[in-house]
Amino acid sequence: MVAALKNPGMPRAGLGFLIGGLFGFGLVVALRAVSGLEIFQTEATGYPHVIVPGITAPIGFLIGLGCFDYWFRWASGAPTIPDDHSQHGAYSWKDYFKFNTDHKVIGIQYVVTTFCFFMIGGLLAMLMRAELAQPGTQIVDPGVFNSLFSTHAAIMIFLFIVPVFAGLANYVLPLMIGAPDMAFPRLNALSFWMLPMAGVLFMASFLAPGGAFDAGWTGYAPLSTGAPLGQSFFNLGVQFAGASSVATALNFLVTIVTMRAPGMNFWRMPLLVWANLSTSLLVVGATPFIAGAQFMVLMDRAIGTNFFQAAAGGDVISYQHIFWFYSHPAVYIMMLPGFGIVSEVISTHARKTIFGYRLMAIALLGIVILAFAVWAHHMFVSGMFAWLRVPMMITTLLIAVPTGIKIFSWLGTLFDSKLHIESTSMLFALGFLVTFVIGGISGVMLGMIPLDIHVSDTYFVVAHIHFVLFGGSVFTIFCGFYHWFPKMTGRMYDERLGRIHFWMTLVGMLGTFIPMHWIGMEGMPRRVADYAAQFGNWNLVITIFSFILGVAQLIFVYNMVVSWRFGPKAGDNPWRAKTIEWLVSSPPPVFNFDEIPRVVGGPYEFGVPGARHAIMHDGDGATVSGPEPAVAGAASGGGGGEGGGS
């Protein structure tokens, strides 16, 4: 028992949580007593004796878990053991609940944790849809409804979509570039463990007097600065999620720049690596702004700084500028990694090199640059200075160009390919193309100021968001789950269940989100618990389809859980892919490679006789001329015969 509390691990983390919380609480009480203030300040926006423990308790947990042990030892001059690999690899399920520095373990920790948040966020959404099935108030009152959509969006964005991509990339990216691990494994583990802390804070807000935070995921001031205690939990949770995401991004940047295997120059990097490079640049540049915005709101609430209080000389609209300076780039933070996944999947399952590979990479960088120059398109009707609208409209519309390049290049990749549509990940990639094009079109419409003036803050925006975030991000996430499941678990999932999952998800998604465009254009505002009776029929339809969508995800969970346990062995390279993660065993060995691979060609050289991406062991490169020489030869022969039609 004592040993358990002394060594890093869950018991000590629990103790750290308690001690951290008590320390924060004691600090506030003591300082207030010393200053002669009332000990407990319980104005709606106050509660310092809750806010400060909200910071110290999670930090206590992280210390207890062992996130800082090595650094503390080093800082205090105690001997450190650089070659201690006891925190690498997972040998039983218990190892997933430890501070583990293995990027593959961390990847799975991320994916499983974030998927749990996806389920929680999904349940909140179903509750909302149940309430909205008919006009009037049936299930929850308007205050609770406001909390439902706020927590739903916050959980989906900060605890599912942003981090799940970090998780998938954590697993595959070091393997793809031939690195033994991430550049900073301990920082990587810390980044992961900050996420559950953000989750605890978001969920804890449900216990706060006045209910969970309810100012929307956008938390506009001064609604948020005057809101009850729950809002503070949002402000704090975002700090942990944001810090996690910045630390991971730095880790990816350094890993990608410095740890690529010999021979992997920038133009030989798989597009997933390019995508995460671009995403990380966005995260590092933008995320500090949301952290700042939420700290400013917290300070307005708790210590009366008046950043956003007009009557005290503050500037109300500046909150929106700071918020969107993060949150617009954030929508690409939530999309670019998905672009990377789709590129890998389409190339592999269509057995064809990516059409226009370099332009694909350049388009990603173009999006990164433009993404920082469009934020005010969320503020066309906000009353901000009018001159900024047209320039921001032009940059917004220009983003459609690199986005279009990507879509057409994927389509170009499908031509003259050998399309394996039976694999679920390919289905999701193709489904993504359809839904994302629709989301892009509605985005361009929103970008045009006169149209936005009418449909801003209506269900049309809700439809757009979900076409890009569900039809875009979530489809690519499933795409990636199915594609790398055999690599991560060494087992094969059930393709038939996968196909059922895909079709139900597609139908549910289209049925749920297409009608939202219509009711939005006709006059239904967003974020409402009740609406005019004229929208009743469509809302009922939407609710029915949303339940189909919800049930479909249970099929996915069943498929993944059962296949992980009982699925047939997958083999090292079931998709016959070229990138390096497929050239090691499934799951890969603890240290990834016995010998660092040597990269000798592009990542997608399908159909090029004799071409290879990487050589795993020096020596076999000389003897093996191509992976499947016979088949490759047959393919080019067949292709030649078909060529030159009329």
Added chain:
Amino acid sequence: MRRAVNRMPLPMKDMSLSTFLKGAAIAGLMTLVISLVMVNIDWLGPVYSSEKEDIVTLLNVMIVLSSLVFSIVMVMMVYAIWKYRAKPGDESDGEPIHGNTRLEIIWTAIPTVIVIFAGVYSTIVLNDIEAKADNGKIMEVDVTAQQFAWRFDYPEQGVTSTELHVPVGTQLDLHLNALDVIHSFWVPEWGIKRDLVPGADLPGGDDIDDTVTVTPTEEGVFSVVCTELCGWGHATMRAAAVVESQDDFDAWAADQTKIPDEEDVSSGVPGGKGAGVFDDRDLTDD
């Protein structure tokens, strides 16, 4: 050998001109059908202001352009799936085509032209809908929002009301202000929307664009809808917007309460820690 493959003259190896033309014809037909159907639907509901008429035209142009983009993508995708689907057991690879510079330039340039057109056209429409009336007949209304109610003051008539009454065909200049949190003014039938920002009337609010213009063209009773989340009662924060003849309006205005002389403009503006804003808020649980 790889070079030779790279330099293939045609973008898609076995795509003949006639296939291409057939695809283009199908995409064109699809665009036509989708556009014809969609342009004839009243997506935006009733169009009862001259500003909204411009917006509807813009939407229709966008529908045609979007249908074109959507049709091209769908035709390309369906053709590729139909034509290049691997037969069961076929383990071979596709053609090693790495790209085609001409094609890549085309699909960079054409979307650029389309979006620049959309941007210029939108700017023109924006200027039109924000232009002042030619006849110079403009009526001013001060709109004030507060959780969860609206107030409309008529400085010319010197009256105040909780309903928005306006004469048909007169351009309105609505001056927007909020007393507590941000709200947003929207009459769906008029198609215009703008946030009401607390502090817009204070000296520090000079930068806030708090005037929005609209010219109602149709008589009737509509709703002013709050479209910015403002708290507990957001969903039901509505007021009547009554568009009537000039005579009816004058008669109505004569009947309304006068604006009190000393108006307490700054009352309720949240200061410090949002003092007072949420005092009367219904905190349901505990």
